[in-house]
Amino acid sequence: MNVETGPFRVGDWVRLTDPKGRRHNIQLAEGTEFSTKKGQIRHDDIIGQPEGIVISTSLDFPYQVFRPLLCEYVVSMPRGAAIIYPKDTAQILVMADIFPGARVLEAGAGSGSLSSYLLRAVGDHGRVISYEIREEFAEKAQANVVQANGVLPENWDLRVGDVKDAPADIEVDRLILDMVDPWNCIPLAARALVPGGIVCAYVATTTQLSKFVETLRADGTFTEPSAWESLVREWHLEGLAVRPKHSMNAHTAFLVTARKLAPGQQSMPRTRRPAPGAYGPDYVGPRPADLDPTELA
Helix, strand or coil: CCCCCCCCCCCCCCECCCCCCEEEEEEECCCCEEECCEEEEEEEEECCCCCCCEEEEECCCCEEEEEECCHHHHHHCCCCCCCCCHHHHHHHHHHHCCCCEEEEEEEEECCCHHHHHHHHHHHHCEEEEEEEEEEEHHHHHHHHHHHCEEEEEEEEEECCCHHHHHCCCCCCCEEEEECCCCHHHHHHHHHEEEEEEEEEECCCCCCHHHHEEEEHHCCCEEECCCEECEEEECEEEEECCEECCCEECCCEEEEEEEEEEECCCCCCCCCCCCCCCCCCCCCCCCCCCCCHHHCCC
């Protein structure tokens, strides 16, 4: 959410949390009440108070009150498309090296979750260009980004359309692809990224992962791709009962990054032979440009 300090004001969004961890996001308005199963909460009891207070409902049930963090807001934001969850967003921001002042091209905008983080990371001097092919998703993304930032950021350019139709002279430092067929955007990455720029794809399945990586290799103008996934497991902490929780935030997607080489340069040949049969007769995808025919067997 938009970074705010000081007492709560009318119009602020706040996050109410009860002793069982149940949460509600509400926007403060004078003379208004929020109804829970444990009684009413008067907004006027929150307005003017510092962040981190504990208030009681009309039935004397306690709630903690904080401004919601951005990672808390995005998982509960209204959705058109599925969101990129915070654990993957964090990996994108770090591994794609999103820096203050960066020019970032994003496809697609989805519900605006990643867009909100990209805008925060590039700062006032950076720029985020987001393409979304579906107009209704773009409208939802814009509404969510406005709520997360308090205003419509001046350095955010949201476009309805296919990112592959981006202007021929577009030049960016980073390209983030959250789409079904990111391999079809590799020609875009080759012409739009500056030398040393990073392309990062977010894909859900192993077949998408394989096709994107092999298409990058076949193109020959990028470094060897790096692919991974992140798994997050919380822990139960209670005296001597310290153990992993029984559920975890496991697979959501795979992430792939590669860097653009300088004009006229080709990716270095691999020093390790592919696994036997990796590109054998049953393989039908793109083949690396440096593949030795003797390695097909």
